[in-house]
Amino acid sequence: MAKEQLAYDEFMKGLWRENPVFVQVLGLCPLLAVTNSAINGLAMGLASFFVLLGSSILVSLFKSYIPKQVRISCFIIIIATFVTVVDYTLAAALPVIHKELGAFIPLIVANCLILGRMEAFASRNTLRMSVADAFGMGAGFLFALVSLGAVREILGVGELFGIALFGANFEPWVIMILPPGGFITLGVMLLYFNWLEEKKNKIDKQLATEDGVN
């Protein structure tokens, strides 16, 4: 039971409390580059999710065999293997999306979020915990990509996953599908998350002092 609790905790940590984008502010390059629509964000998020999960499992299994001195190169090779799998799979199954994402699929190799999880978590924890962590962080990244892509697509072209939402008279916010829109949306979301965090801290503090009085 205790073990289960811990795994659940690791998952929620990645999805929300230490969200790779909104809290750790990692992996911004693909985030800003491909989130001009929700579907692109979803594809990128799933690709990163798969790579992260696969690499976490392998690294966690082989952690005792990987020499400390060359661990980063080993992680990179493992990650690159999964990226190649994703790259070819997407090219074969969804060529349109593969073309839209372009160079950013191969660039998942250099995503600091994935390498960071290998170094900080998978190479030091059991398989079970690593899988939970990869699920959490992958879901967190996916959540960030899709929500950013959705906001930008809704405001930028008035659609969500390609379905028109507002009818013919919609006035597109051109800036939202351009790079500045990505920065502005991300900035506003970071602001929101920081505000939530501050609010939560305030409540925690209040509860703590009330407990103290009692």
Next chain:
Amino acid sequence: MTQKDPKLLIQPGPQLRQQMTTPVVMRDVWYALTPATLAGIWFFGLGAFLVLLACIAGAVLVEWYFAPEEKRGYFLGDGTAILTGWLLGLTLPPALPLWMAFLGGVVAVGIGKTIWGGMGANIFNPALVGRAFLLATFPIAMTTWTAPGDFFTIPSSLFALPLMTGVVDTVTQASPLGMMKFEHVDTPFIDLLFGNTSGSLGETSGLLLILGGLYLWWRRDLDWRIPVGILGTAIIFSLILFMVDADKYPGPIFTVFSGGMLLGAIFMATDPVTSPLTQKGTWIFAIGIGLLVVLIRVFGGFPEGMMYAILLMNAATPLIDMYTQPRVFGRELDQK
């Protein structure tokens, strides 16, 4: 910031109370803007007034919302939010849907000012940040100029529902700058002087803007070097171009009286927060704006360059301040 109950009160010798506080200066700017604003409303009708109100509402709402609860009266009382919304409104086309104008006011104060830490901490002129956002977001609506028309006719595009396109039902007409750039048609000087042309709602009347500027100069709220530097540079630069090829390039008078040149030079570039502190720096700042405006207008893709010229020089202001710091009295230059 004045304290009601100062902990420390130092009063050596007879002192003269400084009359120039932020609220006083801001109200002077209001008075200076009033004639040009009234002219804009007169030419473009009541709709222009509504656009202005929407901008001010957006700006004030954000200022109120993000101000600390106990200081809200103070934050709004200094009049900067209203001024930001007002200035933004003056740079917008008169038939802009109200929801866009409101959004512009929100962005101007929210992203232009509050995020940097409030008044005095922003790098860029807030009103122009709002306008730059609107121009990049709604490029078509922001460049649909209406001809001056009947006072009581309100364009129905104003009342477009949020997120919807406004359909402009009044007479549209290219602005003097657009006509010059794309069709090489000159606009009569008398129209540029009094403001009977299409354009942003507060920028058309050159004469009244200059009057406002003179009032501010007389009240010492304004550093005369900035408008003089900007206009002087623009005149000299455009005169040179005009002499090279009079058919191709607009003359200096047109350059000064068309578009947002006067509004920007007198009311926006002179924002004390975003312009350099030293006299030397101020000249560099002003000459830079003058050069950039003419460069963008003549050689760039846009017909108007005032907004980008000011924003670019705003970005250069910290650098200018760093290099033009005067020598501390009694010290060598290289000693710091």
